[in-house]
Amino acid sequence: MIILEVTGLSKHFGGVTAVNSVDFHVSRGEIVSIIGPNGAGKTTLFNLISGVAGPDSGSIKYNGEEIGGMPPDRIAVLGVTRTFQNLQIFRNMTVVENVMVGAHRLGRKGLLQAGVRWPGVASEESFIYGRAIAALELVGLGEKKDMPAEILPYGEQRLLEIARAMALEPDLILLDEPAAGMNQGETNGLGELISRFPEMGTSVLLVEHNMEMVMAVSHRIVVLDHGSKLAEGTPLEIQQDSRVISAYLGEEVF
Amino acid sequence: MIQSGLLSKKVARYLLFLIFIAILGTLPLLMPNTYYLGNIVLIGIYSIMVIGLCLLMGYAGQVSLGHAAFYGLGAYGSGLLTVNWGWQPLPAMLAAALITALVAFLIGISTLKLKEHYLALATLGSGVIIYIFFNEQVNLTGGPSGFSGIPYFSIAGWEFGSEIRYYYLVWFFVLLAVAFARNLVNSRIGRALRALHGSELAAACMGVPAYKYKVQIFVLSAVYGSIAGSLYAHYVTFISPSPFGFQASVEFVLMAAIGGLASIWGPILGVAAVLTLTELLRALVPVLIPTAGGEFEIIFFGLILVAVMIFMPEGLTGGIKNRWAKRKSGYYSGKEQAEGPARNVALPPAADGRAAE
Ligand SMILES: Nc1ncnc2c1ncn2[C@@H]1O[C@H](COP(=O)(O)OP(=O)(O)OP(=O)(O)O)[C@@H](O)[C@H]1O
Numbered sequence: 001m002i003i004l005e006v007t008g009l010s011k012h013f014g015g016v017t018a019v020n021s022v023d024f025h026v027s028r029g030e031i032v033s034i035i036g037p038n039g040a041g042k043t044t045l046f047n048l049i050s051g052v053a054g055p056d057s058g059s060i061k062y063n064g065e066e067i068g069g070m071p072p073d074r075i076a077v078l079g080v081t082r083t084f085q086n087l088q089i090f091r092n093m094t095v096v097e098n099v100m101v102g103a104h105r106l107g108r109k110g111l112l113q114a115g116v117r118w119p120g121v122a123s124e125e126s127f128i129y130g131r132a133i134a135a136l137e138l139v140g141l142g143e144k145k146d147m148p149a150e151i152l153p154y155g156e157q158r159l160l161e162i163a164r165a166m167a168l169e170p171d172l173i174l175l176d177e178p179a180a181g182m183n184q185g186e187t188n189g190l191g192e193l194i195s196r197f198p199e200m201g202t203s204v205l206l207v208e209h210n211m212e213m214v215m216a217v218s219h220r221i222v223v224l225d226h227g228s229k230l231a232e233g234t235p236l237e238i239q240q241d242s243r244v245i246s247a248y249l250g251e252e253v254f
Numbered sequence: 255m256i257q258s259g260l261l262s263k264k265v266a267r268y269l270l271f272l273i274f275i276a277i278l279g280t281l282p283l284l285m286p287n288t289y290y291l292g293n294i295v296l297i298g299i300y301s302i303m304v305i306g307l308c309l310l311m312g313y314a315g316q317v318s319l320g321h322a323a324f325y326g327l328g329a330y331g332s333g334l335l336t337v338n339w340g341w342q343p344l345p346a347m348l349a350a351a352l353i354t355a356l357v358a359f360l361i362g363i364s365t366l367k368l369k370e371h372y373l374a375l376a377t378l379g380s381g382v383i384i385y386i387f388f389n390e391q392v393n394l395t396g397g398p399s400g401f402s403g404i405p406y407f408s409i410a411g412w413e414f415g416s417e418i419r420y421y422y423l424v425w426f427f428v429l430l431a432v433a434f435a436r437n438l439v440n441s442r443i444g445r446a447l448r449a450l451h452g453s454e455l456a457a458a459c460m461g462v463p464a465y466k467y468k469v470q471i472f473v474l475s476a477v478y479g480s481i482a483g484s485l486y487a488h489y490v491t492f493i494s495p496s497p498f499g500f501q502a503s504v505e506f507v508l509m510a511a512i513g514g515l516a517s518i519w520g521p522i523l524g525v526a527a528v529l530t531l532t533e534l535l536r537a538l539v540p541v542l543i544p545t546a547g548g549e550f551e552i553i554f555f556g557l558i559l560v561a562v563m564i565f566m567p568e569g570l571t572g573g574i575k576n577r578w579a580k581r582k583s584g585y586y587s588g589k590e591q592a593e594g595p596a597r598n599v600a601l602p603p604a605a606d607g608r609a610a611e
């Protein structure tokens with residue numbers, strides 16, 4: 001069953017065509033990776049899917065519904081969320097508070113109800129707190145829940161972003177270079193973690209430069225170059241694709 | 255270890271609150287005369303207003319330069335409804351708050367979608383318009399000379415006619431205002447608002463509707479102002495436009511900034527500090543510079559506002575809290591913020607891909 005279907009998607013910045021008529025899809029339970037050299041348009045593609053930017057043309061269908069051009073908060077409420085290549089943690093909040101914001105869509109109580117502590121507000125709060133703790137434990141940051149988020153080391157801030165996004169219980173998560181800044185051990189742990197997302201009900205779209213991880217976790221890989229789709233296939237197929245090798249991976253990779 | 259630290263912090267906070275209540279309860283009995291009590295009533299009224307402004311400035315990251323107009327709408331709404339139409343004070347207060355909420359809503363939806371300073375400009379403009387309205391609608395508002403005969407606040411016939419009764423009434427409202435604000439700040443919505451401060455982009459991608467919450471918090475802060483205005487009208491029983499002009503708006507912003515935007519008790523401190531300064535200034539300036547006029551005040555407060563923004567951007571309470579936190583914990587000592595290291599385009603062993611499905 002297809003959860004995300006992108007067809008003919010394009011985005012221009014002035015003279016630059018960041019995304020050029022790209023087609024691909026993600027099926028439920030799949031881990032699909034987008035790879036390509038710097039400036040290939042991977043982050044722009046994520047921005048379009050998550051609503052951070054609007055497409056110039058083409059369509060993005062999520063569960064059959066057109067989400068291209070929708071604001072990001074509505075897309076998130078539908079169950080699509082993301083992490084950021086350039087970290088976007090809430091520096092002014094603690095670790096667990098960061099993740100509780102991720103669980104925002106699981107609550108219903110409004111401003112007036114919150115202000116007067118309407119019955120049900122307390123139980124909703126503890127539910128959200130519980131969700132956040134579970135998400136932190138998932139990524140192994142449970143111990144650090146009460147620390148200010150900004151003092152976490154770089155690699156842990158990446159994990160925090162993943163926990164925050166997973167607290168939303170997303171159907172689809174977009175991970176933009178989650179392993180950047182992590183050492184080999186951390187990267188291996190991250191790969192194992194991501195591999196488990198589908199069984200938690202979360203399909204994955206992954207952008208990552210660490211090829212070892214990409215090859216290990218991906219069911220399918222889409223290769224972008226200068227905004228256009230160059231190739232698509234299983235990790236094995238991609239590694240043997242001569243166009244991919246010459247355009248991106250380079251002779252020395254395999 | 256962290257657990258016990260939090261617990262004792264909670265206990266300390268609770269104790270502090272009890273002490274505050276005890277002082278608040280016994281204060282009128284200790285006052286030598288009603289002049290001081292009157293000042294404390296005013297501090298309470300302004301505090302309600304400034305708590306609302308702090309919610310807006312500290313949690314929604316927006317400044318209103320016309321909040322005195324909402325204060326005025328509350329005062330005039332209550333005054334007119336009780337004097338001209340014979341309403342009871344409590345329903346009049348609620349109706350005035352509703353009208354104010356509507357006005358704020360219209361200003362909010364038309365500007366909060368735009369970036370940064372548009373709300374400040376829009377509130378400034380609306381504030382001026384509302385002020386002119388108070389001045390020019392002579393038949394309705396009595397124009398520049400205002401109108402009098404506003405009844406004391408009363409609930410079910412019980413009148414808050416004496417200084418002491420009014421003191422308890424106002425501070426009861428202050429406690430309500432603080433409780434509501436605290437509950438809000440410590441809720442899902444409060445967290446969402448703080449998240450907007452940290453990263454509007456990430457908050458949006460977590461499903462936080464920034465625009466909606468900003469409008470809501472702006473309307474709420476206007477309602478705080480309106481309630482304060484109603485309490486003011488029933489206290490002084492006479493109103494004219496002058497306390498609701500631009501200078502008042504600036505003073506409110508100053509009170510909020512001095513008190514500290516992101517705290518709930520800060521506003522009370524900020525109000526007390528500014529009112530005390532005003533009294534001192536009014537006593538001192540004529541002695542020192544006999545030729546100085548009223549404009550001296552606004553220049554002086556303008557300078558203080560700039561100084562606070564530069565040297566104590568988090569206000570009195572924020573500044574103190576930070577210094578305290580820095581001294582007490584190692585949290586903020588090592589502020590190493592690793593830069594993203596060079597890209598890792600690793601050489602994979604020919605890993606075979608897992609098949610989809
Ligand atoms: N907001 C923007 N304004 C102008 N140009 C942009 C903008 N965002 C991206 N671009 C351009 O679009 C192209 C694609 O950028 P994008 O960030 O999507 O690449 P990427 O594949 O994520 O690269 P990297 O691996 O370095 O993260 C680049 O040429 C970039 O300069």
Ligand SMILES: [Mg+2]
Nearest residue numbers: 042043044085
């Ligand atoms: Mg990128």
